[in-house]
Amino acid sequence: MPASTVQALHAHPSQTWALGISVWVDVHPSPSSWELTCTVAADHGGDLVLPAAQPAGPADGLWQHSCFEAFVSAASSTQAGADSREAYSEFNWSPSGQWAHYRFASERVRTEPTGVAGTAGHLQFEAHAEHWRWRVLLPVNALPADLGHGWHLGLSAVLEHRDGRRSHWALSHPCPQPDFHHPAGRCWRIPNH
Numbered sequence: 001m002p003a004s005t006v007q008a009l010h011a012h013p014s015q016t017w018a019l020g021i022s023v024w025v026d027v028h029p030s031p032s033s034w035e036l037t038c039t040v041a042a043d044h045g046g047d048l049v050l051p052a053a054q055p056a057g058p059a060d061g062l063w064q065h066s067c068f069e070a071f072v073s074a075a076s077s078t079q080a081g082a083d084s085r086e087a088y089s090e091f092n093w094s095p096s097g098q099w100a101h102y103r104f105a106s107e108r109v110r111t112e113p114t115g116v117a118g119t120a121g122h123l124q125f126e127a128h129a130e131h132w133r134w135r136v137l138l139p140v141n142a143l144p145a146d147l148g149h150g151w152h153l154g155l156s157a158v159l160e161h162r163d164g165r166r167s168h169w170a171l172s173h174p175c176p177q178p179d180f181h182h183p184a185g186r187c188w189r190i191p192n193h
Contacts, residue, residue: 005026005027005028006024006025006026007024007025007027007155007171007188008022008023008024009023009024009025009038009155009156009157009169009170009171010169010170010171010173011167011168011169012167012168012169012170012173012177012178013173014176014177014178015167015168015178017165017167018159018161018167019043020042020043020044021040021041021042021043021048021159021167022040022041022042023038023039023040023041023157023159023169024038024039025037025038025039025068025155026039027153027155027188027190029140029190029191030140031140032139032140033121033137033138033139033140034136034137034138034140034143034190035135035136035137035138036068036070036134036135036136036138036155037133037134037135037136038068038133038134038136038155038157039131039132039133039134040131040132040133040157040159041130041131042130042131043130047161047162047163048066048132048159048160048161048162049065049066049160049161049162050066050095050096050127050132051065051066051067051094051095051096051160052096053096053097054094054096054097054098055097055098056097056098056099056123057097057098057099058098058099058100058101058120059094059096059098059099059100060100062092062093062094062096062098062099062100063092063158064158064166065094065096065158065160066094066095066132066157066158066159066160067092067093067094067095067157067158068092068093068134068136068155068156068157069090069091069092069093069155069156069157069158069180070090070091070136070138070153070154070155070156071088071089071090071091071153071154071155071156071180071181071185071186072088072089072091072143072144072151072152072153072154072186073086073087073088073089073144073151073152073183073186074086074087074143074144074145074146074147074149074150074151074152075147075149075150075151075152075189076147076149077149082152082154082183082184082186082187083183084106084107084183085106085107086106086152086183087103087104087105087106087111087144088103088104088144088152088183088186089101089102089103089104089142089143089144090102090103090104090180090181091120091121091136091138091142092120093120093123093125093134093136095125095127095132095134097123097125099120099121099123100120101119101120101142103144104181107181107182107183108181119139119142120136120138120142121136121137121138121139121142122136122137123135123136124136146192148192149192150189150190150191150192151189151190151192152183152186152187152188152189152190153186153187153188153189153190154170154171154172154180154185154186154187154188155170155171155188156168156169156170156171156180156185157169157170168180170185171185171187171188172184172185172187173185
């Protein structure tokens with residue numbers, strides 16, 4: 001990935017109907033936290049659906065509506081990409097104010113049987129006619145423990161459309177169907193500080 005902290009997310013190739021939308025994420029890591037800003041700009045902003053506001057706090061199933069997600073694993077060496085055997089965390093942030101944090105021992109093998117595992121940081125969301133913006137401050141101590149080589153990061157978003165369909169956006173789509181858990185999706189290397 002380029003050295004820039006701004007990365008574009010792309011719609012899954014099977015979802016060519018999701019036109020007129022741009023999604024990008026800016027990541028600013030520091031020794032204590034990562035600041036992630038996800039922006040969605042849509043020519044037809046009225047076609048996207050926001051979930052109803054909820055009390056801020058943990059919730060399950062946020063991916064069923066519009067949400068921003070991050071998948072993070074500790075890099076075990078200087079290897080270029082993540083491995084399916086690596087432990088990783090999944091973070092979800094909903095425009096509703098709800099969040100989720102799941103931990104996995106390896107690809108799709110959750111270490112906690114239910115619900116949310118920890119903190120997903122501080123979330124601020126704003127919606128305007130032509131764009132949405134998530135601002136997340138994610139504490140480094142919520143990430144998988146750094147093994148001295150930094151982290152592998154995958155960023156994604158689910159956007160709910162007024163017609164009931166959901167489009168899936170990510171840095172990389174390694175599978176024929178949307179699959180944010182695939183290790184090849186964690187393709188952005190974040191160095192430790």
